[in-house]
Amino acid sequence: MAAAVTPSVPRQSLASTLGANSDKYRGAVVEDLQLPPAFALPSTEPIARAIELAYERDFSHIPVLDKNRRPLGYIDVTKLKEKWEAGQADPASKISKYMTKFVRNSSEPYTLITPWTPLLELENFLRSNIFALVTDSDRKFVLAVATSQDLESFVTRRGL
Template sequence: MSFDKETTPTANTKSDRGAKYRGACVEDLQLPPAFCLSQNAPISHALEAAYEREFDQLPILNERRKPIGYLHVPTLKQKFQAGSIREDDPVSKSVTHFPLSSKSHPYTVIQPLTPLEELEHFFISKGTDFALVTDAERKWVLAVATKDDLETFVKRRG
């Protein structure tokens, strides 16, 4: 039996998009725990935390510890260097808010047991490079998953 490129299924075809993940879920990415900041935290704290942890996105929480948005650290650094924000300003001044849940912007829950093919679909359909991993009730941010995490996982698994 011989195979050729036209008849051999690959992980790049739409129907087999998840084949490269072989049933793995977000938990299998072995992500570091998320570091979240209060919306009232100073910019200096955000910059320091991002530098120490090498994070590009920091989840921002409201006073009830619910995720309300995120800081894109490279943009935050640019604003700081340009002088448009000061280190004692609250992060709420620079947060990118998540859209409110609605029919046009439904909230997608990504949790540890979410299959990686669903995470990949989330990245593609939402046009984003990261996702907050929460518990099923969205009470706690557990980690931040990125497109790079998926690519590294596939390379690691061979």
């Protein structure tokens, strides 16, 4: 699995494909996806190192964590690389300067995705998001990153 990768299937096609299979998850939860441990970076990581690590792992989006390993946001590696190449970002700058911050307020509530979240709920979340951070129930640690590709792979493995 390539975690946090922008789905290659167009959103509308993806929604119709997954929607047709949503009743076939048969009570499966996120833990059943067997996701590898999350790859995330500290907010203090230099841009050059972040881009290098992203390309080594073939990731297009990487979660950014604070010093206590709590999620702050994410970096869009493609956009960050474009800024770097255009001379708009210093390779030694911290990624926190260029990350997309997670909004945490009452108008945009945080959607909790844990290993015990039903796959149908994850599917609904991924219809409007590129990826989902799978956290512990206290939202203190990022455990994994789930994408629409992970759901598609699960459905395919199950022959559904």
